Amino acid sequence: VPPNPSDLIVTYLPLCHVAERIFSTWTLVSAGPSLNFAESIETVQQNLREIQPTLFFAVPRIWERIHAGIHIRANDASWFKRQLLKVGFAMARTIGREKVAAGGNHTVKSRVLYAIGFPLVFRAMKERIGLRRCRHAGSGAAPIAPEVLEFFIGIGVPVFELYGMTENSAVATANFPGRMKLGTVGEPYPGIGFRIDEETGEIQVKHEGVFAGYWGKPDKTAETFTEDGWLKTGDVGVWVDGTHVKIVDRMKDIIITSGGKNISPSEIENSLKTSPYIKEAMVIGDGRKYLTALIGIEYDTVGDWALRHNIPYTTYRDLSEKPEVIELIQKAVDETNEKFARVEQIKKFRLIPKELDHEDGELTATQKLKRRAMMEMFGDLVESMY
Structure with missing residues (x-):
């Protein structure tokens, strides 16, 4: 979709990143849209609500964070609103599947459902996440779970994956x-x-x-x-x-197990991250008998869940060590395992005891895991699973 001078863009990635250079700087020069710099990558959602951009490019971590945030607010809503949101989520999934099957275009069914869902749920939801006016969005720099894309397409945010x-x-x-x-x-x-x-x-x-x-x-x-x-x-x-x-x-990154099976870890990791309680996931198993995973919890979502279940905690590490939280993540792992063949299923996992950070060398500037750094930093956790 060609940009024009009336477009609004929010930029947040380091300008040394080529995708940000193209989407913001070069687009600004060629088409003249208004460019808005986010205060930091941590304030992107707040800045989106303030600007309401018409064009938006995001790495999967941002889309996943927005997706998880919607579920946090749904859990905190009144009983009536929760029921309304449940209906809205179901409608979004149906609309998303219908549109995806039609190449991104509306079908008669999706158009009717959207006409019902927009005034009931989707309009307020899009306003809240800062994408009410978004006419075109992109996702790139890392794989993203198809379920997440379907959801955004379903509520009327046209997100297109690129490479x-x-x-x-x-x-x-x-x-x-x-x-x-x-x-x-x-x-x-x-x-x-x-x-x-x-x-x-x-x-x-x-x-x-x-x-x-x-x-x-x-x-x-x-x-x-x-x-x-x-x-x-x-x-x-x-x-x-x-x-x-x-x-x-x-x-x-392709895993070859000790049994000679080639496994793509990113597909399993993306499935895990569709859970609103999981922020990061790294599947391990190269040369091993079975697959394991290092998992980072979504602090806000899990913290909210803990408060609603009267589970006290003080820090990220304390929260991640709670038996109830480990059980919560086990359920998410079990749901993911149901989607894969036995050899691709995660047999054990460990929760990472800290929030991963670009400054600590665990993530790239675009929020992708650095696998080698993770293995060096959490090698003891990995070995404890074998």
Whole structure:
């Protein structure tokens, strides 16, 4: 959707990040929308409510946080409002599925349901999360659970997943209005050379926006390109219906169990994070007999749940060590396990005793887990599960 001078944008990622450069700085120069800088990544939701942007790009962590926040407020509402919200959530899921099945377009059924749900629930909900005027939104930089996208599409926030990386100027594929396929990162942009290696499944791209190389690192640069000049992304992908691309996982992150089974951890992690009580999840199992997980709780949501169940706590660590909280997360793990084959199920988990932070080196600037750093920091927790 082309931006225009009347659009409002909220920007919050570091400007050194290529996606933020494209979405905010370059868009500002080319189309002239009003650009609003969030005070910090922690105040994004508050700033969204103040600005009510018309265009919005967010990493999955932001979408998940907004999604969890809606459930917190639903739990705190009066009995009547809770019942109304339950109906609204069910309608949103139905509308989302209908629209997704139609490529993102309304069907007769979804249009009728939305006409009922908008004045009852969706209008106030969109106002509250700061996306009442949003006409187009994007999600990228990491995988996002399809259920989360369905929800936002259902309440009338058109979120489209896209794909790119710093080395190709964040331009590779995107879902487009009317042609979206849930669970994919869309179609290659026009003019983009795009292929999937038949042997490895690695996505490779070639276009004018691909970088020249890593400064002062000729050997690493050479390793990043094929002999015929295509950029090796390091991502494994598959074609869906011959037009859209589904990201399986990072090549380096794919788990090979001791039994020789190849498992994509991101799909399991995304399923776990659909729970409003789970903020972070990292599946472990490379070279092991079974899968385990390190899980970070959503402090606000779990804290609210604890207060409603008269469970006292003082700190994040104290809350995460409560037997009742461990049982709560076990239920979420059990629900996720039901969606996967036995070999892909999580046999044990441990709750991370602290909130993960970019400043502590556990997360990237776009809120993605640094797996190596996590293994170094919480290695004892991992070993306690084997």
